[in-house]
Amino acid sequence: MPTFLSDGLTLAYVDEGHGEPILLIHGFASNRDVNWRYPGWIDTLTKAGRRVIAIDNRGHGESEKPHEPLRYRVAAMAHDAFSLIRHLGLGRVDVMGYSMGARISAFLALEHPEVVRSVVLAGLGMGLVDGTGPWEPIVAALEAPSAADIRHKTGLMFRRFAEQTGGDLAALAACMRASRETMPADRVMRITAPALVAVGTRDVIAGSAQGLADLLPNGRALDIPDRDHMLAVGDKAFKAGVLAFLDARP
Template identity: 30%
Template structure:
């Protein structure tokens, strides 16, 4: 089993770190907000599970996350910047339409949906994790929550609904200036565009994960999707072996 880290300059030259495990059919995995490839995919063995199943897990740290750059220049955050980063990863590895799979968790799921609905990425199969309808067309409300976490970071105390997010952001060492800029680079999604996502899809979500709205509703709105329930909530479902198994089983077919 191979494991390595590569670095590439994205569409604007911003340095992105890419973690790779295994060999075989490529799978791009996009992590969640204020997380990283290590926290979502590597630490809990999901990348290794894909590798053991004969796939090549390509796991970028999105800009502002993990080992990737976190520029403070507002020009580094045009609308749709993360979709363009994901496309740069696919281009770097020469991945042709239909020859790779795409997985996203939370923010990564939003990014994957935007990319596939607009035809920027064309994976063979799509796994959407930790995402529901409200996380797509109600993104601005969720972004405002995280902006408050950043803006009031030093005054948020235990008992505040924002305290959990503050604690996680602090634990990951996120650059708050860059994170604030990134939040403003994202917009709501037109749910009518879900009709454009015609490849087989799985909506994988924790049984107690309601952070982004209804995952079963999202699956029902996609042309060719199934809903797969795994244990956990939005913070811990990704730590469960059932989460990785659901991804592997879906992509192995």
């Protein structure tokens, strides 16, 4: 597994296929395989003639997992993505993130517009601006002695997902404490790259896709029909919409 250094941490990634590069940034408690390989994204994009780079965010997958919350600021994780682009000697890339990965992608597009050709913000709408949550029950669930001790429905869902993906619960709790930073509307309006905001119509976590797209100077919304936050990732309509967006962008 190839790795690179960012902010003193060793981070893992995959780099597959040929063509115009796209960087994939996964969501909270997931990893590059669970978010992108198993739902067929890497296969779909490489068959479409693209070079696919998928990072394991700090605290996840095969990347290093610090337990200090301050190591998980969104700006720090966006810098990891920027460092990977530079590590690979790339100029501008398309970027797609899901949920927490979409938040990281938005910060990357804002702080480093010179490397972002276009951005897909998936599983995150107006939650980027207004916040989503509450997240305290999820932190409590991750820190609970066992899943049997958890009564909060959403907290239990995240705890089970973290266990299924083999996550480091202490690192994930630290990440959840620090990675929910919002982006004020006036800063969102400074993201000028072509942007697609894709959210499931049954997603009660992400917030409005259209609301966020309306703030983005070159944004548009994609509704993923009849999908919630967990089931939208591998949806065929989502994939078709992203491929059409990538083909149409300048």
